[in-house]
Amino acid sequence: MLPPYLVRRLLLIPLMLLVSLLAVVTAPATLLLAALAGVVIPGQRSRPLRLTTLVIGYLAAEGVALFVLVYLWVAAGFGTRVREPKHERRHYLCVRALLRWIFWMVNHVLRVRVRVEGPAPEAYRDRPLIVFCRHAGPGDSFLLVHALMDWYDREPRIVLKDTLQWDPAIDIVLNRLPTRFIRSGAPGKATVDPANGPDVETQIGELARRLDHDDALVLFPEGGNYTARRRARAIAKLRRRGLLAEAAKAEAMRYVLPPRPGGVLSVLENAPEADVVWVAHTGTDHLLTVADVWGALPTEMDVKMRWWQVPAGSVPASREERIAWLFEWWRQIDDWITVNRVAEGQQETV
Template identity: 85%
Template sequence: MLPPYWVRRLVLLPLMLLISVAAVLTAPATLLLAALVSLLVPRQHGRVLRITVLVIGYLAAEGVALVVLGYLWLACGFGRRVREPKHERQHYVCVRAFLRWIFWLVNHVLHVQVRLEGPELEAYRDKPLIVFCRHAGPGDSFLLVHALMDWYDREPRIVLKDTMQWDPAIDIVLNRLPTRFIRSGAPGKATVDPEKGPDAEQQIGELARRLDGNDALVLFPEGGNFTARRRARAIAKLRRRGLTAEAAKAEAMRHVLPPRPGGVLAVLDNAPEADVVWVAHTGTDHLLTVADVWDALPTEVDVKMRWWQVPAGSVPEGREPRIAWLYEWWQQIDEWITHNRVEEDQREAA
């Protein structure tokens, strides 16, 4: 459960600042201890040292981000002019710098490399975009936003779970930018669920309006990270609702959850001028838990992302055709993942 606003500002924010400062000041001793543990404890393979470097690096970036966000709050008249384009752009620059540091750290400590396939930058230039991406593996939402900002020079509008606001820097900066935090349901349920009524869909639709040429609205139609258990529950739920055709399609897809159409339809209805971009990725989708990540270290991770662009004029009209179209694309994404995971397994076996 997310704490109220005043707790997040008066308790979590200063607590995170204190933790960040402490992490930086004690970094030499902490890193020395982690290095000794990695050397003396059998079969650690440097795991403790790598994780320690990541944690300290993230906490340092969090502390710097909070200080910068405090300065930006003062610069925009104690928050009064935060929605003006100039100040909004400054906040996007802050997010871009934060993500650049995080991905530099991940690349060098965990040896994660990202390869992109799809249209070049010119294909997207000066066009509003709607980005629908699969959701699987640790940090894929950060990776997608980083790609949009750093490689495609976009200002993303993001739909995400309200629990992300536990992180003070994310909480502050995204509440100053065009974002919709959707209240989370019980574990395993999708963020956007048509059964919860029109509220979530209405919020998402409002976020999609008036996209300009460097905007990109980001939505994860599955509503949560893929796991086999969530897939089984989602298929069973479709059957209980009498959606037998959708359940059959979902059963044929092995690596994705059945997409939730409510949010997708709300976005398409409110941004008819935007091109649609579908994004698939693979490489970290087998890392579902902290234990999986720990067991995988140290390793080189090759993350592959595939982008498909559909012009606005090619998006079908009407609710049912659009739902069918969504499932067709989700099937294509699943097939792409299957093909690339077979190639990965073959390379590892060789």
Template identity: 90%
Template structure:
């Protein structure tokens, strides 16, 4: 359960700053101990050092981001003008810088290679975008947002689970930007939830309104990371609701969860002028738990991404037609993953 706003500000921020400072100050000793552990414990090799570098690097970035966000809050009249375009842009630059650091660090520590197929960045120029992406493996949302900001020069509007607000930097910066944190398990049909907030679909629709030429609304229609257990539960849920045709389509897709139409329909209704971009990716599918990540180290990860662009004028009209269109594209994404998925036994080990 997410703690209240005041608890996150009064307790979590100072705690994160203290942890970040401690991690940086003690990093020489921690790295030395990690190196010794890799030499002494059989079969560990460079794993302890690599993981330690990633943890220290992330905590350092978190601490720097919190100080930068404090400065941006002061510069915005102690938060009074934080929604003005100039100050909003500064917050996007803060996010972009942090993601660049994380991407650089992961690239150099884990040797991740990202290959992108699809339209070149110029194809998206001066067009508002709606981005629907699959959700699988650790960090895919970070990679997608980094790609949109760094490679496609976009200001993303993101739909996220509210539990990500446990991270103080994410909590602060994304609550100052056009973002919607959706409560996990929130009902999709109620007018308001128990806290008096609009339902998830309404919030997502509000976020999609008035997209400008360099905006990109990001939504993960599956609602969570893919696992075989979640796939089975999602198919069973469709059957309980009497959606037999959708359940049959979901069963035919092996590598994705059945998409949830509610948020997608709300976005399409509220941003009819935006092109739709579908994103598939593979390469981290086998990394579902911390144990999976630990067991895969050290490794060279080959991450592949495929982008498809559909002009706004080609989006079908009508609820049923759009749901069928969504499932057709999700089948296309599943087919692409089937062809391009790197089997676990084919991974390169450093």
């Protein structure tokens, strides 16, 4: 459960600043202990040192980001002009810098390489975009947003779970930018934060309106990270609702959850001028828990991404055609993952 706004501002922010400061001040001793642990404890090798380095680097970046966000708030008239384009752009630059640092650490500390297939960045230039991406593995949403901002110079509008607001920097900056936080309700349900409105699809549609030449609306149609258990539950739910054709299509797809059409349809209806980009990725699919991540280290890991672009004029017109189109693209994404997926145990140990 997410703490109330005042608790997040008055408690979590000072706590995070304190933790960040302690992490930086004690970094030499902590890193030395982590290195010794890798030598002394059998079978650990560089695992403790790598993860400790990553955690310290993230906490340091978090502390710097919080100070920058305070400055940006003051510069925006103590928050009164934060929605103006100039100040919004400054916040996007802050997010870009934070994600660039995280991506650099992941590359150099965890030795993760990202390989991208698809149209060159020039193909997307001066076109509003709707980006539908599969959701699987740790950090894929961060990777996608980093790619859109750093490689394609986009200002993303994101639909994401409200639990990310536990992170103070993410909480502050994304509440100043075009974002919709979805909170989990009863099993199988989701609602938008009541402060933003009660209806998920309506709110997602409003977020998609008036996209300009460098905007990108980001949505994960599956609604959550892929796991085999979630896939089975989602297929069973489709059958209970009498959606037998969709259930059959979902059963034929091995590595994705059945997409939820509601948000997709709302986005397409409210942004008819935008090209649609479909994104598949694989490489961290088998890392479902903290134990999985720990067990995979130290490795050299390749993450593969595939982007497809569909011009706005090629998007089907009717609701039924769009749902069928969504499932067909999701089948194509699943086919690509099936061919390119790196199974657990095939990573190169170093």
